[in-house]
Amino acid sequence: MATGADQAVGMGLVGFSILLFAYYTVWVIVLPFVDSDHEIHKYFLPREYSVILPGVAALILILCIGTFIGVVTWKNRKPKKVD
Amino acid sequence: MTKLLQWLLGVSILGVAWGIVTFDILDLRLPHVYKEVAWPMPVYLLVVFGCYSLATVGYRVATFNDCEEAAKELQAQIQEAKDDLKRKGLKM
Numbered sequence A: 001m002a003t004g005a006d007q008a009v010g011m012g013l014v015g016f017s018i019l020l021f022a023y024y025t026v027w028v029i030v031l032p033f034v035d036s037d038h039e040i041h042k043y044f045l046p047r048e049y050s051v052i053l054p055g056v057a058a059l060i061l062i063l064c065i066g067t068f069i070g071v072v073t074w075k076n077r078k079p080k081k082v083d
Numbered sequence B: 001m002t003k004l005l006q007w008l009l010g011v012s013i014l015g016v017a018w019g020i021v022t023f024d025i026l027d028l029r030l031p032h033v034y035k036e037v038a039w040p041m042p043v044y045l046l047v048v049f050g051c052y053s054l055a056t057v058g059y060r061v062a063t064f065n066d067c068e069e070a071a072k073e074l075q076a077q078i079q080e081a082k083d084d085l086k087r088k089g090l091k092m
Helices: A004-033 A039-043 A049-076 B003-023 B032-038 B041-062 B068-087
Strands: none
Touching: A004 A049, A004 B032, A004 B041, A049 B041, B003 B032, B003 B041
């Protein structure tokens, strides 16, 4: 069975993704329909950042995955046989 | 029509629609708001897909179960195989 920690982590992931989805949807889909002098605009970065930030996040993710794969293959490489 | 072609067709239709709205190729005089919503759409869809994947992984982690029936069955089968091999003279 999933232990308490597993359940906490899993539900944490679900909650985080739901929050992210809600915030990002409001940012990208709803905000253009709101007047630009409305209160709500204080809680969001300028619109360009809705593409720049995911781009930066994707870049960091790809770098991390690349580093991970590099390290794993480097550690697992077979030493060449010396004749 | 293969699945690949179906997907390529769907994606290219969406892509053309996106391009028409974003770059205003046909000069449709759409309201400015449409363009504002349309241009981040590819990134938005990617982020939504990421959220969905993360939520799926989280949900499966939270509701991960043991398969006790299957474990018993598998152990019984291992025992059966061992007995059978022993009868045929294999030393374990």
